[in-house]
Amino acid sequence: MKTQEFYLDYFKSHLTYFLDAMETEPRFLYEPVKYALSAGGKRIRPVMCLMSAEMFGANVDNAIDAALGLEIFHNFTLLHDDIMDKSDMRRGRPTVHKKWTENIAILSGDLMSLVACKCAAKTDVNREKVLDTFLQTAIEICEGQQYDMDFETESDVTVDDYMKMINLKTAVLLAGSLKIGALIANASPDDCENIYQYGRYAGLAFQLQDDLLDTYGDAAVFGKPIGGDITENKKTFLLINAMNLASGNAKSELAEWLTKENFDRNEKYNSVKAIYDNLKIKELTIAKIEECYNIADSYLQKVSLSESQKSVLRNYMDAMRTRKF
Numbered sequence: 001m002k003t004q005e006f007y008l009d010y011f012k013s014h015l016t017y018f019l020d021a022m023e024t025e026p027r028f029l030y031e032p033v034k035y036a037l038s039a040g041g042k043r044i045r046p047v048m049c050l051m052s053a054e055m056f057g058a059n060v061d062n063a064i065d066a067a068l069g070l071e072i073f074h075n076f077t078l079l080h081d082d083i084m085d086k087s088d089m090r091r092g093r094p095t096v097h098k099k100w101t102e103n104i105a106i107l108s109g110d111l112m113s114l115v116a117c118k119c120a121a122k123t124d125v126n127r128e129k130v131l132d133t134f135l136q137t138a139i140e141i142c143e144g145q146q147y148d149m150d151f152e153t154e155s156d157v158t159v160d161d162y163m164k165m166i167n168l169k170t171a172v173l174l175a176g177s178l179k180i181g182a183l184i185a186n187a188s189p190d191d192c193e194n195i196y197q198y199g200r201y202a203g204l205a206f207q208l209q210d211d212l213l214d215t216y217g218d219a220a221v222f223g224k225p226i227g228g229d230i231t232e233n234k235k236t237f238l239l240i241n242a243m244n245l246a247s248g249n250a251k252s253e254l255a256e257w258l259t260k261e262n263f264d265r266n267e268k269y270n271s272v273k274a275i276y277d278n279l280k281i282k283e284l285t286i287a288k289i290e291e292c293y294n295i296a297d298s299y300l301q302k303v304s305l306s307e308s309q310k311s312v313l314r315n316y317m318d319a320m321r322t323r324k325f
Contacts, residue, residue: 002054004316007047014064032096032108036075039091045177046071051313052181052195055305063184066130069119070177076112077141079105084149126183133183137176144169151235159240163204171203194302201296202317205289211236212285215273221324227269233258237288238281245279293321
């Protein structure tokens with residue numbers, strides 16, 4: 001049985017080959033693409049696609065084009081997200097729009113989205129279903145990003161609103177990666193649906209972990225400054241619950257920080273984090289993460305394969321539950 005490391009190394013080698021073969025001119029179109037794709041990252045989505053394909057009986061070679069498409073599309077979304085969020089750093093390096101310009105980043109991102117679709121279209125088995133899943137996932141990610149931007153100016157965002165947004169913006173890509181792998185292996189409709197739902201709930205947990213790490217993580221491990229969500233008043237699971245649970249002085253202080261335009265970044269982060277600590281927001285978030293992982297596991301149990309066949313994927317996702325980055 002292949003290991004997690006095999007799938008990651010296999011994907012990295014093919015990504016390197018793909019980038020080496022990429023066009024070089026116009027320089028400022030292709031160079032930012034290579035920069036974005038060579039910045040590292042966890043490569044979770046392509047690894048999940050490859051694992052799913054082999055888990056259901058396909059050869060890993062049959063899924064590599066789709067895996068490349070998924071990773072390229074994911075990085076395209078990050079590139080454009082960084083422009084919208086005005087982020088300076090990604091994975092410990094300057095973001096594309098900071099290293100070059102916003103216009104260059106936008107166009108290079110557009111190219112990445114098209115290259116990603118081209119990769120997905122190379123799939124031989126169930127090509128139409130693979131493309132339909134890929135493109136529907138891409139549409140939903142755009143919907144999720146718009147909800148995320150809408151939340152910036154809305155004051156009455158609920159926990160349900162937030163869970164809907166991260167389902168679209170983050171979870172569906174993990175879900176789609178697993179389903180595409182299953183489709184390439186010609187898995188049954190039930191198995192495709194169950195593995196999709198497994199990925200969806202694991203994806204919800206994954207994003208909640210990102211929220212948690214942005215406030216409680218280690219910047220050196222996380223790859224970007226801690227406290228960005230607090231500084232930017234991002235409507236995360238943590239902030240929404242804090243707004244709902246705070247009362248008295250804590251509620252007034254939190255409201256003041258949310259409206260203050262001129263502030264010291266560290267002071268705001270430490271003050272809001274102290275409110276979170278008093279309200280046990282960290283514990284609340286961890287409980288929600290575990291709830292999502294448990295629901296995900298219930299869907300994996302429904303997949304009509306033996307436990308040994310599911311073990312590589314299960315072990316991989318278990319490692320994600322304890323990640324620090």
